[in-house]
Amino acid sequence: MNLQKMFKMQAELDRRIIREKGLEGRDLLPGLILALQVELAECANEWRGFKFWSENQEPNRTGYIDCDVCVDQPGRYEVIHEGEILSLPCPKCEGREDVYVGDRLLEEYVDCLHFFLSIGNTIGVKEYVPFKLLTLTNDITGFFNSVFRLVGKWDRVFLFFEHEQYHVAMYQFLQLGEVLGFTSEEIEAAYMEKNEINHKRQQEGY
Structure with a gap:
C-alpha cells in the first residue's frame, strides 16, 4: 500500500476543500480529530461484532x-x-x-483513513513511520477500543511536536484493517475510488 502517494493525494484534496470553502487560516485540526472519531464509530457500527445483544453480528460487507x-x-x-x-x-x-452500494465496512474504514491522512498532513507528518508496539489482543473489539483510546488522547500542541503519538495510532489503525480482513490492495483501491468521489463532490457543490 503506497501511503506516501495517499498522503499527497489527500493533501491535494484538502487544499481544494480549504480553497473552495473559504477555510484559509482556520484551525481545522480539532474538527478533523472529531471527524475521525465519528468515522471510527461508523466503521465499528458496520462491523457489528460488538453487538452482543443482536442476532445479527455479521459485518456489513455485501453492500x-x-x-x-x-x-x-x-x-x-x-x-x-x-x-x-x-x-x-x-x-x-x-x-x-x-x-450494489459497495462494501460498507471497507468504505467506512477508508473514510477513517482519509481523516488519518488529513491529520498527518496538518501536523506536518511527511511520511508514515511504522511504529511497532506490543499488541495485547487480536480481538477486533480490542483493536477498535485501542484506536479510539489513542486518538482520544491527541492534543493539538502535543501532536505538533511529538509525531510519535500519530504513528502509534496509525499503526494500530492499519492493524485493525488487517484483522478486519482487508488486504493492502483493497484498501488502496477503495481509497483511490473514494478520493475521486470526494473531488467530484466538491465539483458538484457538496
Whole structure:
C-alpha cells in the first residue's frame, strides 16, 4: 500500500476543500480529530461484532440493498407507451431486485483513513513511520477500543511536536484493517475510488 502517494493525494484534496470553502487560516485540526472519531464509530457500527445483544453480528460487507424504485413489482418497472402499459426490467437494478452500494465496512474504514491522512498532513507528518508496539489482543473489539483510546488522547500542541503519538495510532489503525480482513490492495483501491468521489463532490457543490 503506497501511503506516501495517499498522503499527497489527500493533501491535494484538502487544499481544494480549504480553497473552495473559504477555510484559509482556520484551525481545522480539532474538527478533523472529531471527524475521525465519528468515522471510527461508523466503521465499528458496520462491523457489528460488538453487538452482543443482536442476532445479527455479521459485518456489513455485501453492500446490497433492496431497490427503492421497483418496490411494488420487484425487478420490474411499468411504463405507459402509446396508451399501453409495458412491464420492463427496472432501470435502476436492471431486474435484479437489489442494488450494489459497495462494501460498507471497507468504505467506512477508508473514510477513517482519509481523516488519518488529513491529520498527518496538518501536523506536518511527511511520511508514515511504522511504529511497532506490543499488541495485547487480536480481538477486533480490542483493536477498535485501542484506536479510539489513542486518538482520544491527541492534543493539538502535543501532536505538533511529538509525531510519535500519530504513528502509534496509525499503526494500530492499519492493524485493525488487517484483522478486519482487508488486504493492502483493497484498501488502496477503495481509497483511490473514494478520493475521486470526494473531488467530484466538491465539483458538484457538496
